[in-house]
Amino acid sequence: MTKIKKVLVIGAGISGLAAAKNLNDSGYDVTILEAKDRIGGRLYTDRSLGVPLEVGANWIHDNNPKTNPIMKIKEELGLKSHQCSLAGSVAYFEVLDKEGNKIEISNNDLEKIEFRIGIFAYLAKYLRPSTNLSELFTFVKKLGLLSFVKEEALFVLIQKIALEQAEDPEKISIEALFEHEGFENDEAIIGGYDQIAYYFEKELHNKIILNSPIEHINYEQDTIKVFCDNEIYEANAVIVTASLGVLKKEVIKFTPELPIEKKQSIKKLGWGTLNKVMLKFAHKFWSDTDFIVIANKESNFHAWINEEPVCKEPVIVATIAGKNAKKLENKTDEEVVLTALNELKAVYGSKVSELDSYYISKWSLEPYIYGSYSTNKAGENSQLLRKQLSTPVNSKLFFAGEATSVKVAGYLQMALQSGVREAENIKKLYPN
């Protein structure tokens, strides 16, 4: 059996860190090459407003410590958290009309909508799998099966899915409706989600080389050559964890070219954008619920996140997904803040307090990321495409990262598990 001398991991996001830790723990010589000047990738906490705020991943989705490895790390580190539920109970949501009047929506109503939509989603899955979410909702509505609920209840449901998928309903496959089955509640880490990334860094700190953007990987020979500025690194196996956005942009050149199935999966997989406009005010003027939805079809934003229970300061975060998220990136910060302030003023009037500071994410422009996370694109078989993306090439070029997680993708725990999966693959192929 061939002995492996060196493994290189491209990227110090959670998947790269988890892969490197696993191999390092088993005695393999492993180095991470990271383009940015920090670790974490899309797990990124900003502290420029004086409090930790999540620019990327916000919550531990599905807080079951038995199945979610992020929860295990959280518990090992003794981190405090705030519990909520994005996918579950309506109790975590406040729905306001465009004048700021509260609209009561019951869990019962939401469950009934989900049940009726669910039946047709199951049928469509077999009869017309290319159906998108927008078509499905319109169809069920036209049948008169949703006339028993307030229009706003439907609006809340669509906003929640768009937020979870970082995409517009007409581009989302019906598969997205089945992803959260069995998921438990969500948790936001107090003090910064990036503490999870630093958990890995402790053991790997002398094995991570920052500011190392990889431009080219040549895997023609037994020894793989990895090119970065003027440096050439050599290894027997390479794990690429760069985001789907980086792969779509062809930031890294491969010699020989990647197999056709791999290139197809990169091209066809859905890739969404979710941005956040974080606003810190002089004092809080909104309610204590975790999420606020302004039921106004003209609104630029999906849901507002009340960050106060997590960061203990009057911070509210406007979320924006899909094409509007990309449009926002072409506007100046002042224009974006003004839009958000105007929407808040329409609802809260003179209660809106003085704006202290703000932070705006622009994920599709973010170097070495170029988007937010992979989505279930309508008209595509995402599970098959993700399987193709995750398949190693010539038993030496391995692929990890959230988009390679076959059953469900997008989340932090899936990214972590994909890193472990490829580390285990390498260990099986090349026992130490």
Ligand SMILES: Cc1cc2nc3c(=O)[nH]c(=O)nc-3n(C[C@H](O)[C@H](O)[C@H](O)COP(=O)(O)OP(=O)(O)OC[C@H]3O[C@@H](n4cnc5c(N)ncnc54)[C@H](O)[C@@H]3O)c2cc1C
């Ligand atoms: C706005 C937003 C909200 C989110 N919310 C949640 C949430 O609430 N809960 C949740 O579970 N998940 C959430 N996610 C998703 C989660 O953040 C990702 O699934 C996860 O962080 C992906 O990790 P990764 O290791 O696959 O990729 P990344 O984090 O993208 O790591 C890849 C690394 O590779 C580096 N890299 C790229 N190209 C090169 C190159 N050429 N050379 C060297 N290095 C390179 C990058 O700089 C990066 O550090 C969110 C993401 C975003 C953007």
